[in-house]
Amino acid sequence: MVREGNSQMRAMVFRGTGQPLELAELPKPAVSDGQLLIRVLACGICRTDLHVIDGDLREPRLPLVPGHQIIGIVEELGAGGGDFAIGQQVGVPWLGGSCGHCEFCASARENLCDDAIYTGYQVNGGFAEYTLADGRYCFPVPEGFSPEQAAPLLCAGLIGYRSWRPVAEANSLGFYGFGAAAHILIQVAHYHQQTVYAFTRPGDKAAQEFALQLGARWAGESGEDPPELLDGAIIFAPEGDCVLQALRAVKKGGRVVCAGIHMSDIPPIPYSDLWGERSIQSIANLTRADGEEFLPLAATIPVRTEVRVYPLEQANEALDDLRSGRLTGAGVLSIAG
Numbered sequence: 001m002v003r004e005g006n007s008q009m010r011a012m013v014f015r016g017t018g019q020p021l022e023l024a025e026l027p028k029p030a031v032s033d034g035q036l037l038i039r040v041l042a043c044g045i046c047r048t049d050l051h052v053i054d055g056d057l058r059e060p061r062l063p064l065v066p067g068h069q070i071i072g073i074v075e076e077l078g079a080g081g082g083d084f085a086i087g088q089q090v091g092v093p094w095l096g097g098s099c100g101h102c103e104f105c106a107s108a109r110e111n112l113c114d115d116a117i118y119t120g121y122q123v124n125g126g127f128a129e130y131t132l133a134d135g136r137y138c139f140p141v142p143e144g145f146s147p148e149q150a151a152p153l154l155c156a157g158l159i160g161y162r163s164w165r166p167v168a169e170a171n172s173l174g175f176y177g178f179g180a181a182a183h184i185l186i187q188v189a190h191y192h193q194q195t196v197y198a199f200t201r202p203g204d205k206a207a208q209e210f211a212l213q214l215g216a217r218w219a220g221e222s223g224e225d226p227p228e229l230l231d232g233a234i235i236f237a238p239e240g241d242c243v244l245q246a247l248r249a250v251k252k253g254g255r256v257v258c259a260g261i262h263m264s265d266i267p268p269i270p271y272s273d274l275w276g277e278r279s280i281q282s283i284a285n286l287t288r289a290d291g292e293e294f295l296p297l298a299a300t301i302p303v304r305t306e307v308r309v310y311p312l313e314q315a316n317e318a319l320d321d322l323r324s325g326r327l328t329g330a331g332v333l334s335i336a337g
Contacts (some may be wrong), residue, residue: 001051004063005147007023007028008025008026008027008028009025009026009027009128009129009137010023010024010025010026010128010129010312010313011023011024011025011026011065011124011127011129012024012065012066012067012127012128012312012313012315012316013064013065014052014053014060014062014063014064014065014066014180015027015062015063015310016094017053017054017055017166018055019337020059020072020316021053021066021127021267021315021319023312023313023314026065026128028129028130028315029101029130029131029132030105031076031077031078031132032078032118032132033078033079033080033081034037034076034078034079034080034081034134034135034136035077035081035132035133035134035135036074036076036077036078036081036082036084036132036133036134036135036138037074037075037077037078037130037131037132038063038070038072038073038074038075038090038092038129038130038131038132038133038138038247039072039073039075039129039130039212040070040071040072040128040129040131040273040335041071041072041073041089041147041334041335042067042070042071042072042146042147042148042150042151042309042329042333042335043067043068043069043070043071043080043125043126043127043151043309043332043333043335044067044151044152044154044155044156044180044234044331044332044333045067045069045315045318045319045322045330045331045332045333046068046069046155046156046180047179047180047238047260047322048068048094048120048121048155048262049066049068049120049319049322050066050319050322050323051238051261051262052064052066052120052121052123053066053319054323057121057261057262059121059122060121060122061121061122061123064120064121064124064125064165065120065124065125065126065127065128065160066120066121066125067119067120067125067126067127067128067131067132067333068092068093068094068096068118068119068120068121068125068126068154068155068334069090069091069093069094069126069151069152069154069155069156069250069332070091070092070119070125070126070131070133070149070151070154071089071090071141071147071148071150071151071154071256072089072090072092072126072131073087073088073089073090074086074089074090075088075130077135078135081135082134082135082136082138084135084138084140084331086326087108088230089140089141089147090133090138090139090140090141091138091139091141091150091151091153091154091298091310092119092126092131092133092137092138092154093119093137093139093154093155093158093286093291094118094119094120094121094154094155094158094159094285094286095110095111095116095117095118095119095137095236095285095286096108096117096118096119096122096123096134096137097116097117097123097134097136097137098110098113098115099113099114099115099116100116102114102115103111107290108287108289109287110287110288110309111162111286111287112284112285116285117134118285119133119134126333126335127312127315127333128335129159129311129312129335130175137288137333139154139184139223139279139291139292139295140293140295141295142296142298142299143299144299144302145298145299145305145309147334148307148309148332148334149305150305151303151306151307151309151332152180152184152307152329152330152332153294153303153305154183155179156181156184156330157180157184157185157252157294157295157298157303157305158187158290158291158294158295159181159259159283159285159286159335160181160184160188160234160236160259160288161185161290161293161294161297162260162285162287162290163181163185163234163236163257163283164185164188164189164234164257166232166255166257166281167231167232167233167234167255167257168192170194170230170231170254170255171194171195171231171243172195172196172197172228172230172231172232173189173194173195173196173197173230173231173232173233173234174197174198174199174226174230174232174233174234174246174249174250175196175197175198175199175211175216175233175234175236176199176233176234176235176236176242176245176246177199177200177201177209177222177235177236177237177238178198178199178200178204178207178208178211178216178219178236178327179236179244179327179330180327180329180330180331181236181259182198182211182234182236183210183211183214183306183329184282184298184303184305184329185234186198186214186215186216187214187301187303187304188297188301188303190215191297191301194245195217196211196215196216196217197216197217197218197219197226197227197230198211198216198218198219198220199219199220199221199224199226199242199245200219200220200221201221201237201325202221202222202223203221204221204325206328207219207328208220208236210306210328210329217328218252222237222239222241222242222245224246225248225249226249229249229250229254230249230250230251230254231250231251231253231254232250232254232255232256232257233246233249233250233254233255234257234258234259235256235258235259235260235263236259237260238260238262238264239263239264240263240264240265240266240267241264241266241267242268243256243258243263243266243269243280244266244267244269244273246272247273247278247280248271250278250328251276252276252277252278253276253277253278254278254279255278255279255280255281256278256279256280256281257281257282257283257284258280258281258282259283259294261284261285276278279330288300292313305329305330306328306329306330307329307330307331307332308321308327308328308329308330308331309333309334310331310332310333310334311333311334311336312333312334312335312336315324315333318333320329
């Protein structure tokens with residue numbers, strides 16, 4: 001809980017690659033113009049957090065409080081902080097700010113801004129009792145979700161939704177990697193009458209069974225051929241080999257979407273695997289429009305997230321469970337205020 005007359009807070013702090021997060025007492029942040037001071041209720045853990053902590057993403061602002069799937073309560077509003085109210089529940093995503101005037105920002109593609117700021121990477125995130133956020137990049141949280149259930153919607157859901165949109169017209173989809181994002185997006189796909197085939201890491205029978213429980217028509221390993229050629233595929237896994245495997249699994253005209261912020265190198269692709277108007281598309285971050293579309297849709301479906309909840313001080317254990325494939329669904333830190 002917050003201490004010393006509400007001037008201190010607990011936080012898990014990242015100080016450098018190869019080091020575990022450190023439970024520390026930090027000053028409670030002070031709100032500035034355009035910002036919200038948010039009392040954090042829950043924060044999802046994400047493979048992007050691993051990419052930051054394990055050194056795949058190489059420009060974190062250290063020392064850093066990670067976490068970018070934040071659900072909390074607005075405690076203070078800075079001037080110009082947006083149409084929020086004290087006491088309102090809000091969500092904070094990965095994209096935490098942009099320049100507002102480049103060609104990308106001017107065309108509602110702020111996800112491509114060269115001066116974008118990312119939550120839990122370049123500004124402190126939600127592995128803490130309090131956080132600050134730019135009001136322009138916060139979203140109201142729909143009713144019907146507990147804080148822990150809502151947290152994965154802010155990245156696994158939002159970036160998963162952006163990855164799904166290029167294949168929204170497909171009848172059949174392959175999901176490569178079946179974790180936090182895929183278990184949300186299979187519900188979106190079924191809502192739109194799409195058939196899903198799930199591909200997991202070799203030997204991951206738990207993830208395959210989970211996919212079948214959520215309605216996948218077929219589940220197998222990433223190197224296997226599906227029972228039929230697919231209209232499209234989304235790659236949630238960070239292995240570049242999956243791109244080649246997915247290209248061979250889609251029919252002519254099929255699209256392969258790479259959803260992650262980081263992926264190992266893609267092997268050489270024979271032109272014969274790409275030929276036939278097959279295409280590959282990467283997804284970068286999210287836009288505010290994605291949040292404005294997806295979060296109400298998640299409530300309408302309604303999406304039900306499968307979460308494993310950890311207390312704040314067990315953040316290292318939660319990240320290790322994600323790293324080693326022991327999580328089914330999504331991991332979430334519950335922050336006791």
